Amino acid sequence: MIILFFGCVSETKEQEVEKKSEPSKEPTKKPEPTSQPPAKVPDPSPTPQPIKTKPTAEPPPAKQDTTLKKSSINRDIKVDIIVDTDSFSPSDSELNEFFRVTNNILVDKADVEMKLMKTRRVSYSGIKNSIIISRTIVTNDILKKIYESEDPPEFFIFLRYESEDPPEFFIFLRADDTSATYGGYAIGIDLAGSCNRYRDPQGDKKNRVYGGLMDWKHMYSSCGYDSSDPKNPVHISNMSIDGECRNRRGTACIFREDFGYYMCNDNESLNSFYAKDRYNFLAASTVHELMHHFGEHGNYDHFGTEKCSEIMGGTSYDDDTLNTFQKNAGICPKLFEVFKASYQEC
Numbered sequence: 001m002i003i004l005f006f007g008c009v010s011e012t013k014e015q016e017v018e019k020k021s022e023p024s025k026e027p028t029k030k031p032e033p034t035s036q037p038p039a040k041v042p043d044p045s046p047t048p049q050p051i052k053t054k055p056t057a058e059p060p061p062a063k064q065d066t067t068l069k070k071s072s073i074n075r076d077i078k079v080d081i082i083v084d085t086d087s088f089s090p091s092d093s094e095l096n097e098f099f100r101v102t103n104n105i106l107v108d109k110a111d112v113e114m115k116l117m118k119t120r121r122v123s124y125s126g127i128k129n130s131i132i133i134s135r136t137i138v139t140n141d142i143l144k145k146i147y148e149s150e151d152p153p154e155f156f157i158f159l160r161y162e163s164e165d166p167p168e169f170f171i172f173l174r175a176d177d178t179s180a181t182y183g184g185y186a187i188g189i190d191l192a193g194s195c196n197r198y199r200d201p202q203g204d205k206k207n208r209v210y211g212g213l214m215d216w217k218h219m220y221s222s223c224g225y226d227s228s229d230p231k232n233p234v235h236i237s238n239m240s241i242d243g244e245c246r247n248r249r250g251t252a253c254i255f256r257e258d259f260g261y262y263m264c265n266d267n268e269s270l271n272s273f274y275a276k277d278r279y280n281f282l283a284a285s286t287v288h289e290l291m292h293h294f295g296e297h298g299n300y301d302h303f304g305t306e307k308c309s310e311i312m313g314g315t316s317y318d319d320d321t322l323n324t325f326q327k328n329a330g331i332c333p334k335l336f337e338v339f340k341a342s343y344q345e346c
């Protein structure tokens with residue numbers, strides 16, 4: 001059983017550089033709480049007198065994009081969604097919309113569509129008991145590992161597929177300190193007897209099940225939050241603090257009703273791909289974690305790293321870098337090619 005670990009989701013090239021190093025375990029310096037109220041500022045302008053005009057027809061509702069993109073080569077990857085109900089309780093329609101957006105990014109980048117096999121809602125907290133009563137996998141070796149590990153998501157996943165066919169990629173929605181800090185990370189398990197059509201490029205194994213452990217509530221471009229407990233960020237300022245807003249301290253915050261949190265109020269953030277749709281960030285991050293399984297360089301496989309530029313032949317991304325980064329899910333474009341080329345029938 002092999003676990004990949006990349007603390008991953010970052011927003012800019014500047015932050016990429018920071019995150020090449022191991023994630024710091026030092027607690028974030030707790031910012032001084034300000035005496036100011038949260039930044040949801042009431043509109044101070046007086047209410048204008050209504051102007052009597054002939055009523056006009058209601059404008060048509062904004063056309064919601066419901067496109068589900070298809071692979072032009074009729075290729076898919078089998079995907080499960082696993083929700084840790086101790087962490088999150090998304091509705092079915094929210095999960096469906098997230099899945100649709102994620103599918104569309106993978107089709108755009110790799111011409112592979114995602115085929116949803118099962119959505120599972122399972123409580124994580126029962127894991128140790130479940131493992132203990134499970135007949136087949138209890139060995140001293142495994143029990144030892146369980147009790148040595150505070151947080152063994154790979155065993156949780158292993159149990160899910162002990163007696164059922166696994167997917168080729170699972171999206172595990174769960175908040176732990178790492179996913180809450182970085183947005184998500186890649187994990188994987190090897191299952192004897194299983195076959196993944198997307199062969200592990202390191203060793204050409206076919207029994208690897210790829211996964212991404214994702215923070216469903218991760219906030220893109222969050223503003224004014226004390227994140228000393230990354231799983232429970234608290235809004236304390238109406239201006240950015242610490243490294244928020246791409247290290248621009250003092251950027252004003254704006255409450256995004258459609259996202260449900262305070263975001264950096266600057267044009268670059270608000271016009272970026274991730275800020276255009278509630279699910280773009282999480283969906284791109286999920287595709288990002290899938291792609292990590294097909295890279296050899298860990299954090300150096302990120303978009304914009306020297307290693308990536310070298311692989312891509314020194315392509316310049318100077319124009320609209322942030323959006324180019326985001327539309328590539330923050331990962332080196334080469335990895336989409338490696339992923340596609342890994343396909344073999346079982």
Ligand SMILES: [Zn+2]
Pocket residue numbers: 006007008009288292298299302
């Ligand atoms: Zn990454």
